[in-house]
Amino acid sequence: MVEQKWKLRDVVLMAVLGTVFAAVYLGVFYLGLGLQTALTPFGFAPFGFEIIYGVWFMAATIAAYIIRKPGAALITEVLAAVIELMMGNAGGVTLLLAGFIQGLGVELGFALFRYKRFNLFSMTVAGICAAVFIFIYELFYLQYYLLSPVLLTGQLMIRFLSAFIFAGLISKLTCDGLTKTGVLKSYSIGRGRVEIEVLQD
Amino acid sequence: MNALNPVCKLIGIFVPTLILAAVHHPILNISVFVICLLLLLMSRVRVKLLLLLFLPIILASIGMFFTGYHFQVESGAPVNADNWQMTGSAVWNGLTLSSRVLVYAGLGLLFALTTNKIDLIRSLQQQLHLPSIFAYGILAAWNIFPNLMEEYRKTRLAFRARGVYTSPVSPTLLKPMLVKAVLWSNALSIAMESKGFNGSVKRTEFYVIRVGWKDLLFPVVTIGGMVVFVF
Numbered sequence: 001m002v003e004q005k006w007k008l009r010d011v012v013l014m015a016v017l018g019t020v021f022a023a024v025y026l027g028v029f030y031l032g033l034g035l036q037t038a039l040t041p042f043g044f045a046p047f048g049f050e051i052i053y054g055v056w057f058m059a060a061t062i063a064a065y066i067i068r069k070p071g072a073a074l075i076t077e078v079l080a081a082v083i084e085l086m087m088g089n090a091g092g093v094t095l096l097l098a099g100f101i102q103g104l105g106v107e108l109g110f111a112l113f114r115y116k117r118f119n120l121f122s123m124t125v126a127g128i129c130a131a132v133f134i135f136i137y138e139l140f141y142l143q144y145y146l147l148s149p150v151l152l153t154g155q156l157m158i159r160f161l162s163a164f165i166f167a168g169l170i171s172k173l174t175c176d177g178l179t180k181t182g183v184l185k186s187y188s189i190g191r192g193r194v195e196i197e198v199l200q201d
Numbered sequence: 202m203n204a205l206n207p208v209c210k211l212i213g214i215f216v217p218t219l220i221l222a223a224v225h226h227p228i229l230n231i232s233v234f235v236i237c238l239l240l241l242l243m244s245r246v247r248v249k250l251l252l253l254l255f256l257p258i259i260l261a262s263i264g265m266f267f268t269g270y271h272f273q274v275e276s277g278a279p280v281n282a283d284n285w286q287m288t289g290s291a292v293w294n295g296l297t298l299s300s301r302v303l304v305y306a307g308l309g310l311l312f313a314l315t316t317n318k319i320d321l322i323r324s325l326q327q328q329l330h331l332p333s334i335f336a337y338g339i340l341a342a343w344n345i346f347p348n349l350m351e352e353y354r355k356t357r358l359a360f361r362a363r364g365v366y367t368s369p370v371s372p373t374l375l376k377p378m379l380v381k382a383v384l385w386s387n388a389l390s391i392a393m394e395s396k397g398f399n400g401s402v403k404r405t406e407f408y409v410i411r412v413g414w415k416d417l418l419f420p421v422v423t424i425g426g427m428v429v430f431v432f
Contacts, residue, residue, distance in 0.1 A: 006334060006400075007390075008334060008338070008390045008393060008394055008398065008400060009386070009387065009390040009391075011334050011335060011338035011390075011400075012338050012341055012342065012386040012389050012390040012393070013382075013383065013386040013387075013390075014338070015335075015338040015339050015341065015342035015343075015386070016341075016342045016345065016382045016383075016385060016386040016389070017379075017382060017386075018339075018342060019342040019343065019345070019346055019349060019382075020349060020378055020379065020382050023346075023349065023350070023353070024370070024375075027369060027370045028370055030257070031370055033257050033260065033261060036260070036261060036264050037260050037264065039264075040260075040263060040264040040267055041267070042267075042271075044268070048264075062379070066383075075335075079335075079338075079339060079342075082322075082339060083339070083342065083343060083346075085312075085313065085321075086318040086321065086322075086343060087346075093211060093214050093215045093218060093308065093309055093312050094215070094218055094305060094309065095309075096215075097215075140222065141222045146225075146269060146294055146297065146298060147268065147269065147298075151268075170372050170375070174372070174375050174376050174379060177376045178376060178379050178380060178383070181380055183380050183383045183384055183387075184383060186387070
């Protein structure tokens with residue numbers, strides 16, 4: 001059963017991470033909207049969101065990196081979507097589906113490494129998998145297939161880059177910083193570390 | 202709308218959204234959007250709040266219109282001289298894509314603004330059998346959300362006190378926020394367990410979320426209406 005496998009500690013951490021990122025997503029959503037509005041007259045509106053698209057995979061990669069259990073990425077991304085829904089995001093109900101698909105993509109990325117490698121490379125692969133998954137979904141759901149292939153390829157390339165920067169690089173650096181503070185010592189990620197640096201606050 | 206069972210409402214809005222995704226029908230999109238607006242107004246949602254929420258969506262929708270208008274699938278090059286003529290198909294393409302943004306947002310807000318958040322989780326737990334460990338995990342996280350926003354403000358101030366300017370969505374803020382998040386979630390789960398929370402035993406519910414005939418009628422009407430209109 002699910003309840004046997006997941007400890008309450010993991011579930012609450014995933015839910016809290018979901019909450020943090022639901023707030024982040026909301027902030028970034030308005031940032032994207034600003035970028036989009038600036039690009040609108042040129043018809044490049046979708047690129048506003050492509051630049052920062054990787055942010056939407058961060059909850060999943062960070063959760064997977066900390067908890068290191070199969071399913072952590074998927075569940076965190078879905079929980080973040082549920083919290084976004086509760087916050088009254090205009091994306092509403094379909095966020096759940098988008099969250100599920102992105103989580104699935106990240107999950108696939110880590111599964112390719114059999115949940116044994118958690119480093120910059122696997123996080124980037126996970127981010128790119130999520131980017132591909134969500135792109136296929138958007139192709140049909142937002143009917144992007146009505147747009148020209150050249151534009152779509154450009155969008156996908158920028159999305160890959162964004163996935164690398166946010167879901168890979170920034171997530172990895174943040175998690176490494178987090179490990180150094182010692183707060184993660186009861187999770188898998190912190191277990192390998194013996195020395196814990198003194199916090200200079 | 203406010204009194205409907207959250208899960209029934211979720212299904213009654215989710216399935217039509219999927220149906221809309223499968224068809225190109227700007228007029229259907231716009232009429233569903235108008236129905237959503239009417240339902241929102243009938244549910245006594247404040248008009249000012251609605252205007253505020255729809256402002257970014259209308260911007261996004263206009264953005265999509267121009268994208269659809271300039272970058273049609275038929276035109277090979279990104280910006281093509283033919284596109285500048287007011288051809289019916291370019292406008293139609295733009296309308297299809299932009300009305301879609303409107304209708305999704307309308308349906309999304311219709312759900313978000315008329316649903317009690319706590320009831321939604323309870324309903325997911327009771328009607329869709331979401332494991333209680335997840336239901337209560339979400340509730341716990343949801344309830345520390347105000348603290349999180351407070352902490353966010355404090356973290357930014359702390360950086361500013363040290364002479365570091367951080368933009369509102371700076372990645373620098375992420376690490377301190379995550380430290381707090383991990384510490385809190387640890388404390389929360391210990392607190393929940395010490396109060397006797399156990400996800401693996403069956404529990405009784407103090408707040409029972411019921412499903413009445415009206416609740417069942419809603420998804421039937423919305424999905425049925427959509428199917429009749431489309432086919």
